[in-house]
Amino acid sequence: MSVSRPARCLLSVPSIPRLHPRLGPRTFHTTPKLAERRRPRYTSIKASDPALIEAQRKAKVEQARETFKAYTAEEKEFLAKQYTPEQLAAIEAGEKAIDPVDLDARGVIRSDWGSLTYVDDFATRRPFVDKKASAFEGPVDPNARLMTLEEMSLADAEYEWNIIQQNPQEKDFPFDDPVRRAEARPSRTDLLKSFDEVPITVGSHGPISPKHQSIVAPMLPIGIEAAVDGTGKQVGDEEADVRDPDGVYDLLRRQTGLTLDQIFEYRVKILVQHRVVNQTRLGKIQSLYCLAICGNGEGRLGIGEAKGQETEDAMKNARIQAIKNMKPIPRYENRTIYGEVEGKVSAVEVKLMSRPPGFGLRCQHLIFEMARAAGIQDLAARVPRSRNKMNTVKATYQALMKQRIPDEIARGLGKKLVDVRKVYYGGRV
């Protein structure tokens, strides 16, 4: 028995209602049960009570007026002695513009955890306490370039000339006197200032002052940050294209700058598609795995993988990933590969072999599709061990990327290398 509770008669009815935990059947989801007792977020107010609220509001206003009193007639007289009529008018306008209730609510000195240890209204920037203000936030000039040496020296000379004009010196200035020497302009301070003020880049409208330029990346194209985070304005067509009414490729277009024409020209194909299952404690969760390839038919190839609950989503994401992952692959004479290459992913080993013109793509369907997308016309391939579809595609991609270029090998060996085919056919292959 708890010590804090008094002993009661066993037969007496307890005055405190017993706590009945409302235990219903357990749900397997996080949505609150409809049958649960609702707790409103705000205290409920009866219809007859608005007067109470009004009274509370009035009390607030009174308290604010008490704290921030309006100027009395005497005070105004006193102010009139100190300030001009225009200044007085400005003071009065300011007084009128700020609601004392707001001032009472907002104009408090913070004492919470995020508050500063000193009093500051942040009206001025203090270089040792405050972070340096960002140099530039506006659009970047795409034509901006670094000044040439002559332009730089001209800009420097102009800056110095202005200082000399503004601070005329007597003709026989004693430069030898170390004390007077410090007074000479342009001085050491001027030199240090010039680093921040003399422009070193030229844009479409003449030299750009360093104050208005991004030091981090002066040549960055306009709006690239917005395109990357997906919140910015859409590049290209403003209204939805008929060919892509659902905006499937919108984000891709923004991120890559591709047009719909270019995207539809790519050879995209889903090569592998199967269901995968994630076993959780709540049961099996099925989703669809998709592997897509994308090539431009001119030596670029990419692989995209995606998983999703919906078939359409998974396929769409796989296609987009494939487009994003496109990389150039080396091709010999734009028709075949360089020599023999091997790729291995898991138990799948793929061996690709270059072949003479007109040989065709004599290889299994997955490698055939990849070669066709990449723009390879002559190729032979062997997949001697396991033939798992997904790993075959990955191993083929690995092999295509692993090709050794004869020119580079020759440089490594320090040898001169001549392509005999080009010599024999007089460069007409």
Next chain:
Amino acid sequence: MQTAIRQINPRKLLKLPYNSSSPQNYLLAPARASHYTWRDKPDNHPPTMSLVILANVCSHLQNASKARLGLTSVPSTNMILTLSLALQASGFLSSVTRGGLTPPPLDALSTYVPEPVTQENISTRRLWLGMKYYNNEPVLSSMGMVSKPTKRIWMDVDGLGRIVKGKEAGFVKGLTRPGECLFVSTDRGVMEARDCVERKVGGMLLCRVL
């Protein structure tokens, strides 16, 4: 029994003279008869020592490449020396220097004059090979034996010609990868397979290098 064996002289069993100077008996010639060379062999082949050392050298050079070593050492034998020089001529090695157990001075690898090999120092001689790297990749990335210690493979010019063209010859795969080389031990020294075809000599296939 033990004493009996010790008393039997193998030379007496073979009925050979002790100081044989006939070329046919070069294998059993005593050590001091060093004026016999491999040219005295009937088939004019260099002395084919065990290929086990070569196999070790192949693995060692692969490992040195993977570890990105600048200089490494291999045992100093005639076959390894001629092979190393052939590798250098093909551009796989930057330098071949004979030295002792410590590496020769790195700043003078090409001008370094090694001390002469004598009976005293022959056991401590090593070949110091300079490895090459280009574009953050080793120039010599893989090296493997074709002849094995238990199965040597000899090939004539026709077979070598097929291999150089990238075709298979006598269970030996062709040189299909760009930059792949095959080194052959011939009576004119260790040569690259393409040189062998050019000079019309065959020989024992040693190793392929990529």
